[in-house]
Amino acid sequence: MANDPIVQVRDLRKVFRQGDLDVIALNGVSVDIAPCEFVALMGPSGSGKSTLLHLIAGIDRPTSGTVLVQGINVAELNESQLADWRNQNVGFVFQTFNLIPVLTGFENVELPLLLTQLKRSERRRQVETALELVGLSDRMHHRPDQLSGGQQQRVAIARALVTDPALIVADEPTGNLDAKSAADVMLILQALARSSGKTVIMVTHDPKAAAYGTRSLHLEKGEIAA
Amino acid sequence: MALPLKYNLRNVIVRWRSSMATVLGIAAVVAVFIVLRGMARGLEASSGNTGDPRNVLIVRKGSQAESGSLVSREHFRTLLYMEEVARNERNEPVISAEVIVMVTAPRRDGSGEANVLLRGLTPRGMELRPQVSLVAGRWFEPGHHEAVVSQRLARRFAGFEVGGTIRAGPTTLAIVGQMDGGGSAFDSEAWLDADEARSIFERDQYSSILVRPRDEAALIRLVKKVEEDKRLTLRAEREVEYYAKQTLTAKPIKIVASLLGMAMSLGAVFAAMNTMYASVASRTREIGTLRVLGFSRRTVVACFVIEGGLLAGFGGLVGCLLSLLMNGYSAGTLDFQSFAETVFQFRITPDLMLLGVAFSVAIGVAGSLLPALRAARLPVISALKAP
Structure with a gap:
């Protein structure tokens, strides 16, 4: 059904071992996120918001509990299935952009498509469309070090979009940007949720950034605060 | 991918x-x-580049190389009259009894002395090695204490130019020519007359015999004959095979x-x-x-x-x-x-x-x-x- 949650998190626990100590990062979190929502995960450092994002995106495994994304229990996938699942279903945006420095903007955006069966011409069309969407068609052949921080983050968003995933996860996407670039990036993410049917989950410390979302979830000590 | x-x-x-x-x-x-x-x-x-497939090289049984071989004059005479041996236009048997001796010579770069292989051979021996050609001076004349050295050897040893000398036992040999072995083992040799070599080095025996049989069938017969003749105690094989083994x-x-x-x-x-x-x-x-x-x-x-x-x-x-x-x-x-x-x-x-x-x-x-x-x-x- 259209309004079924795209993400269903139930009793999620994540415990890290640090020396002889067990550190509880998430302590029984349950949350539903509907399609096309733009959810901001907020909270102080160590509250577990990034851990929650990583578990939803399938780049970490929970200690207990379930994460269903589009009905798939992410924790049950093996390493290789998880890699394929991430490639097809999740787009990632990082605080530090995480572009490959030796590749151009175009080549960076094309990377996730190299894992698909698409022909070269189809890949080219999709990359150009994604870069057009973030307003960077004219800079596609520049390497990351030839782009501003805001432009690099827009390339990263294009890379996150290019496989047309249902879910976009963003970890502090404006953390390294000036106010103007941060606003541009937030408008793009907002438009993705509003007009392109994407579900966006974003970790942020910045209330201004969170204000672009449809909902904010506050975490404290590994639990969702009331 | x-x-x-x-x-x-x-x-x-x-x-x-x-x-x-x-x-x-x-x-x-x-x-x-x-x-x-x-x-x-x-x-x-x-x-591997040395020798003629039509030639047979004969050394003493058990010898791995010419330098360690001794062939008596009597054995040479026996071989000389074998019917399998080819004859040239002057009706001479195409066979060469050769003497291998080692002499020392100073290196051109001043790094001491090294052994040089001297081959005493007959005019037939030269006919049997058409891959060797004279590139400077002239061939040696028997009885004149003359030698011809390979030009590659001449580049490595002092006094090996035409007009120079080689110390050979109690005497010295005048270098009258330089030869080119065409990239073969003969590029590491100096040649002189066989009888002169025996005389200088007081050798009663030869080191090896090089012979050209009449044809392929004669070659096979000759090799078999030499190998099977208990009196000869010699080993015969194609010259090219002998050199191919010298690796x-x-x-x-x-x-x-x-x-x-x-x-x-x-x-x-x-x-x-x-x-x-x-x-x-x-x-x-x-x-x-x-x-x-x-x-x-x-x-x-x-x-x-x-x-x-x-x-x-x-x-x-x-x-x-x-x-x-x-x-x-x-x-x-x-x-x-x-x-x-x-x-x-x-x-x-x-x-x-x-x-x-x-x-x-x-x-x-x-x-x-x-x-x-x-x-x-x-x-x-x-x-x-x-x-």
Whole structure:
């Protein structure tokens, strides 16, 4: 059904071992996120918001509990299935952009498509469309070090979009940007949720950034605060 | 699917300082590897290029080389009148009884003295070796204490020019000509008259007999006859086969090439490993990003192994180019059978270069395997948090 949650998190626990100590990062979190929502995960450092994002995106495994994304229990996938699942279903945006420095903007955006069966011409069309969407068609052949921080983050968003995933996860996407670039990036993410049917989950410390979302979830000590 | 090759190439270029050091290190290893093998190949070619398939060389049974062989005059006379022996237009049997002796001569570069192989031979012996030609002066005349030296030997020994002398036992031989052995073992010899050689060195016996049978059937009969005749105690084989077996000198060089190659390649593997570990360390976040985007551990391993192989392969190509500088270079070494100086040319052949490149790629792959596995095993989240 259209309004079924795209993400269903139930009793999620994540415990890290640090020396002889067990550190509880998430302590029984349950949350539903509907399609096309733009959810901001907020909270102080160590509250577990990034851990929650990583578990939803399938780049970490929970200690207990379930994460269903589009009905798939992410924790049950093996390493290789998880890699394929991430490639097809999740787009990632990082605080530090995480572009490959030796590749151009175009080549960076094309990377996730190299894992698909698409022909070269189809890949080219999709990359150009994604870069057009973030307003960077004219800079596609520049390497990351030839782009501003805001432009690099827009390339990263294009890379996150290019496989047309249902879910976009963003970890502090404006953390390294000036106010103007941060606003541009937030408008793009907002438009993705509003007009392109994407579900966006974003970790942020910045209330201004969170204000672009449809909902904010506050975490404290590994639990969702009331 | 693998990452595009340009990703590897650009990473190699971006880290050009460490890449260059690895490339040069591997180039040096490959160059030494190829040059040593080229040396062995040159020595083998020198032996392999010697002789005429129509000739039969006869030495004492049990002798591995002419220099250690003795053939009596009586045996020579027996062979001389065998019906299988060809005759020239003057109806003379085409057979040459030869004497091999060693003399010492000073090297041109002042690095002491070395043995030189003197071959005493008859005019028939010269007819039997058409690959040898006179390039300067004239041939020796019997009874005049004259010798002709190979021009390659002349480049290595002092006083071997036309007009110079060779000290030979109690006397000296005047050098009246220089010959070219056409890249054969004769390039390491000096020739004089056989009877004169026996007289100077007080030899009652010959070292070997070179003979031209009438035809192929006669050749087979002659070899069989000599081998089976219990009175002769001689061994006969085609001249070309005899020289093809004289590759003992190349063997120690091949062993040294292999040992040195192994030792140096171990160093090169560590150099490549060091470069690739540094590369993995500086690209930890990149690796994390690739994993997040869906690239498998196997792809990451392949990526770094390909990169190591590329880097080393490039080093191998540079090594090949360096080794080519030695191609055709004429050098001398001790012949472990005759203990005389043997002259040869380095032969850097395409198959050796191909072997060198394959060797370098193997070094690169071996050196990058552990760093690649380390890269693939990095936990994704901690890789993403790397500086």
